Amino acid sequence: MIVLLLGSGGREHALAWKLSQSERLTKLFAAPGNPGIAQYAECVDLDPLHPDSVLAFAREENVGLVVIGPEAPLVAGLADLLRENGILTFGPSKAAAQLEGSKGFTKDLCARERIPTAAYARFTNAEAAKAALDSFGSPVVIKADGLAAGKGVVIAEKRARAEDAIDDMFGGNFGSAGAEVVIEEFLTGEEASFFALTDGKTVVPFGSAQDHKRVGDGDVGPNTGGMGAYSPAPVLTPELEARAMKEIIEPTVRAMAAAGMPYSGVLYAGLMLTADGPKLIEYNARFGDPECQVLMLRLEEDLITLFLHVAEGRLAELPPPSFSPNTALTVVMAAKGYPGTPAKGGRIGNITEAEEKGAKVFHAGTARSQGGDLIANGGRVLNVTAIGADIGEARDTAYAAVDALDFPNGFCRRDIGWRELARQRNG
Numbered sequence: 001m002i003v004l005l006l007g008s009g010g011r012e013h014a015l016a017w018k019l020s021q022s023e024r025l026t027k028l029f030a031a032p033g034n035p036g037i038a039q040y041a042e043c044v045d046l047d048p049l050h051p052d053s054v055l056a057f058a059r060e061e062n063v064g065l066v067v068i069g070p071e072a073p074l075v076a077g078l079a080d081l082l083r084e085n086g087i088l089t090f091g092p093s094k095a096a097a098q099l100e101g102s103k104g105f106t107k108d109l110c111a112r113e114r115i116p117t118a119a120y121a122r123f124t125n126a127e128a129a130k131a132a133l134d135s136f137g138s139p140v141v142i143k144a145d146g147l148a149a150g151k152g153v154v155i156a157e158k159r160a161r162a163e164d165a166i167d168d169m170f171g172g173n174f175g176s177a178g179a180e181v182v183i184e185e186f187l188t189g190e191e192a193s194f195f196a197l198t199d200g201k202t203v204v205p206f207g208s209a210q211d212h213k214r215v216g217d218g219d220v221g222p223n224t225g226g227m228g229a230y231s232p233a234p235v236l237t238p239e240l241e242a243r244a245m246k247e248i249i250e251p252t253v254r255a256m257a258a259a260g261m262p263y264s265g266v267l268y269a270g271l272m273l274t275a276d277g278p279k280l281i282e283y284n285a286r287f288g289d290p291e292c293q294v295l296m297l298r299l300e301e302d303l304i305t306l307f308l309h310v311a312e313g314r315l316a317e318l319p320p321p322s323f324s325p326n327t328a329l330t331v332v333m334a335a336k337g338y339p340g341t342p343a344k345g346g347r348i349g350n351i352t353e354a355e356e357k358g359a360k361v362f363h364a365g366t367a368r369s370q371g372g373d374l375i376a377n378g379g380r381v382l383n384v385t386a387i388g389a390d391i392g393e394a395r396d397t398a399y400a401a402v403d404a405l406d407f408p409n410g411f412c413r414r415d416i417g418w419r420e421l422a423r424q425r426n427g
C-alpha cells in the first residue's frame with residue numbers, strides 16, 4: 001500500500017512513525033513533511049491546500065490511501081475531491097468538517113440532538129451580540145465562528161472585555177472566521193480530550209488525553225496550541241467515557257449521517273467534566289497536536305488497517321482498537337518567543353542522545369539549514385514523548401530526554417502532567 005500523509009507537524013511525525021510500522025506499507029509519501037518525517041517518508045513539495053495538485057500526485061504515484069493531518073484542507077474539501085476520484089481518504093468531507101469549521105453549526109446540532117454543551121446564541125452583528133451579554137452572566141465566552149488557529153476564543157470576566165472581543169471579531173481581526181460570533185455560557189470543571197474513530201456508521205472510542213494550553217508552568221500566560229499532553233486521562237473515568245460516547249459522540253455521528261453528511265475519520269471532542277457530567281466544548285475534525293503523539297505511543301494496532309477500514313466504511317469488521325494501559329506523556333520544546341513571534345533558526349543537537357534516554361523525539365517545527373544542520377523553524381519545535389508504567393515514570397523519561405537535548409534557543413514547561421501527578425500524590 002502506497003500512502004500519502006498530508007501535514008508537517010509533530011502530529012504528522014507521530015502518524016508517519018506509526019504508519020511506517022505497518023507491514024502493509026510499501027511506500028510512504030509526506031507533503032510537505034519535515035526532517036523528522038523524512039526518516040520514514042519521501043517528502044514532496046505539495047501544498048495540502050492545493051487540492052488539484054494533491055489529486056494529480058496521488059494518481060500519478062498510485063497512492064492507495066491519503067491521510068489528512070490538519071484541519072484546513074479538510075474544511076476546504078480536499079477529502080471530497082479525492083473520494084470523488086476514487087482515492088481512499090482518511091478524513092471527513094467538507095460538510096462533515098463543519099463540526100470543527102463552524103462553531104455555530106456544531107452548537108445548533110447539539111441543541112437539536114440535546115447533546116450536553118454550554119448554553120449559547122449566534123450573532124451576525126455586534127449590536128445584537130452586545131445586547132445579549134446580560135443574559136449570560138460573567139464570565140462569558142465569546143467565539144469567532146470559523147477557524148481561527150485556536151485564537152478565536154475569549155473568556156471575558158468583565159463586560160468591557162466582552163464588548164471589545166465582539167468588536168474585534170466583527171471588525172475583521174479574525175478574517176472571515178469572525179463574520180459570525182457565538183456567545184456561550186462559561187462552564188466550570190476539568191477539561192479532557194476524547195477521541196473517537198468513525199466511518200460514519202460505526203463509532204469506537206480512540207483514547208483520551210489532557211493537554212496544557214497555557215505557555216507557562218502552573219497554567220499561566222497566554223494560550224498556545226498545546227505545550228504538552230498525556231494519555232490516558234484518568235479523570236475521564238470509564239463511566240464518564242461511556243457517558244461521553246452515549247450522550248455526545250454517538251448522537252453526533254447519527255445526526256451527521258441522517259443529515260446526509262456522514263462523518264468519517266477521527267472525531268476529537270474537547271470536553272468539560274462538569275458537576276452535571278461531560279459537556280462538549282468543541283469538536284475538532286482531526287487528531288489533536290500534541291495529543292496524537294501520546295495516542296500513537298500507546299496504540300497497539302496497525303494504523304493502516306485501522307485507517308483503511310474507516311476510509312472504506314468497514315470499521316464494524318474490526319475489534320475495538322487496543323491501547324497500552326501504560327501512560328504516555330509528551331513535552332513540547334518551543335522556540336523562545338512562542339506563542340508570540342518565535343525565534344527561528346536556532347540549532348538543535350543531541351536528538352540521538354535524548355532518544356537514548358528512552359524517549360521518542362517527534363519533530364514539530366524543524367528544518368535543515370543549508371549546511372544540513374537541524375534548526376528550529378516554527379513555534380512548537382519538538383515533542384519529547386515517553387511511555388511508562390505510570391505518569392511519573394513517563395514524565396521522568398521525557399524530562400531526562402529534554403535535558404539531554406542541545407537546543408539553547410528552546411524552552412519547555414517543566415510541569416507537564418501536574419494535575420494527574422498531584423491527584424496521585426493526594427491519593
Ligand code: AMP
Nearest residue numbers: 118141150153184185186187270281282
Ligand atoms: P476552543 O477553541 O473552543 O477549544 O476553546 C479554547 C478554550 O477555551 C477551551 O479549551 C476552554 O479552556 C475554553 N472554553 C471554551 N469554551 C468554553 C466554555 N463554554 N466554558 C469555559 N471554558 C471554555
Ligand code: GLY
Nearest residue numbers: 225226288289290
Ligand atoms: N492541542 C489542541 C489541538 O490540537 O487542538
